[in-house]
Amino acid sequence: KFKFWNTQPVPKLEEIVTENTYINTSVAVEKVQQEPYNLPNGMHWNEIDLTDPGELKDLYTFLSLNYVEDNDNMFRFDYSPELLQWILMPPGWQKFWHLGIRIDGSNKLIGFLGAYPAHIQVYEKDVKCIEYNFLCVHQEFRSIGLCPLLIQEIIRRANLKGIFQATFTAGIIIPKPIASCRYWHRSLNPKKLIETRFSSLKPKMTMEKTIEHYNISKAPLQNIIPLQEIHVKSAYKLLMNHLKNYKLYPLFTEAEFKHHLLPRKNVIYSYVLVDEKENVTDLCSFYNLPITVLNHSIHKEIKAAYSYYNVATTISFKDLLHNALIMAKKANFDGFNALDIMKNDPSILKDLKFLMADGFLQYYLYNWKCPDLSRNEIGFVLQ
Ligand code: JJ1
Missing domain, CATH: 3.40.630.170 (Aminopeptidase)
Structure with a gap:
């Protein structure tokens, strides 16, 4: 269980945390892995340009068909294009963090993870983070490890810009919720x-x-x-x-x-x-x-x-x-x-x-x- 998360800088589920601090130290940007993570054959990374109406629509459609459903699969979130722009393009946004995975040739969008800067207060410390959101893999391409790749690649892209912490929410439990x-x-x-x-x-x-x-x-x-x-x-x-x-x-x-x-x-x-x-x-x-x-x-x-x-x-x-x-x-x-x-x-x-x-x-x-x-x-x- 949690094969991917056990390799990541997050506390174990059963761990009782008493400190308020980072897990891995920050590194110089030159020390960050410079090459993107490798995708399975036939797929490539693609930054989505949300100022382009066609690309915005493409992301909207992909999420409307593949994003979060309730536990009985009766309902699915339908984030509108305008809502996506509001969430994914706050001050400091960059296309570099609107990360898609496409199929070679057809260019079909089959994965996405978006991030944007978020400065948060955690107890007595202020922490510069990226907030990531809209982690989504096409229904037909699930369970082949694309989620870990999206997360690692977005973290790498945050590290390249000098950010070493992230925040996110999810409906599921993974190591380890803070609330x-x-x-x-x-x-x-x-x-x-x-x-x-x-x-x-x-x-x-x-x-x-x-x-x-x-x-x-x-x-x-x-x-x-x-x-x-x-x-x-x-x-x-x-x-x-x-x-x-x-x-x-x-x-x-x-x-x-x-x-x-x-x-x-x-x-x-x-x-x-x-x-x-x-x-x-x-x-x-x-x-x-x-x-x-x-x-x-x-x-x-x-x-x-x-x-x-x-x-x-x-x-x-x-x-x-x-x-x-x-x-x-x-x-x-x-x-x-x-x-x-x-x-x-x-x-x-x-x-x-x-x-x-x-x-x-x-x-x-x-x-x-x-x-x-x-x-x-x-x-x-x-x-
Ligand atoms: O909308 C949600 N649930 C609905 C009912 C769904 C029908 C049964 N599964 C709901 N309705 C209120 C009354 C309900 C009637 C049936 C019995 C229970 C009470 O509760 C839920 C929210 O409660 N939505 C989801 O489960 C969607 C996922 C929520 C996680 C969000 C992840 C966010 C992504 C990161 O930003």
Whole structure:
């Protein structure tokens, strides 16, 4: 078990870590392996140019057919092209880290791993990382060792740029998670979610009663408005100040904050409350991650919102999240998903009619070890 991971600078699953430090020391860039890893015959490495509409579409299609599914293979993530650009092209992105594997001749894309820079705080230390995401191998090319090659090649490419740590999340357990979280789900369009079997009718509940149960007011509780350029300085301060409460959080620059939080149509939705001096006092946000419904005659897609960064100071956290649900309903989302991290307490989620979902999310660091974190010590959301 874990034949590949046992060779990597990560703690063993059963290891109890007490220090917060690197595993392998950093090396001079000249000492890093200069040649790419060898791929099986008939395949080659290819950097994908996400500024090229054709290449973006190619990656989108590949992921929409081959990326993560739920444990019953009923649903698959459907990251849109705009969503992929938002995630894979933050400040400091480079094409060198948008790594594809293609078949010689046909040029068919059969593997991908994307990375981008991420500066994170881990306990008392700040760590320069790459964040990697969208590890995906075509369904017909699985179990021939392409995942280890993608990971090693992206790490080599990080090392070549002087970065020796990485962070990522996954639904599965490998050596060794630093934290383990759960997905929770709030129905906004219960009829459609039940018809697709994303959720189910509770015993003794009728469809009408269920629709009534999940009914949500159309008007926000407070005067909440979309985050705009003029709010950036103040909202940035609010978020960074709040994140200091956690043991793992991103150290965004103001430019990164703008990239991640300013609203983008069909991608990222952010709202704020402001005081009389236009200072941002509260912030909530969620992103749009559609889900493909596999093998269904009527419904093809679920429009799902995923909770992002939320900070409440003048209203309760529960009211803030309630406002987020109202704004998501207004924007026609079918459901709202949240991890039980940060202030997303199970008790608050239950009050807002969330149900615990069946998915887990594990947080990982590469070439770093630190004591385990509990869910409410995590202040970091990876899309
Ligand atoms: O969406 C997910 N699960 C759905 C139901 C799926 C149907 C059964 N497998 C869900 N719905 C809520 C109610 C549900 C009804 C049936 C019984 C349980 C409750 O929970 C899950 C999230 O919970 N999604 C996944 O499993 C996708 C993978 C999650 C890992 C993500 C990896 C991220 C990649 C790196 O960034």
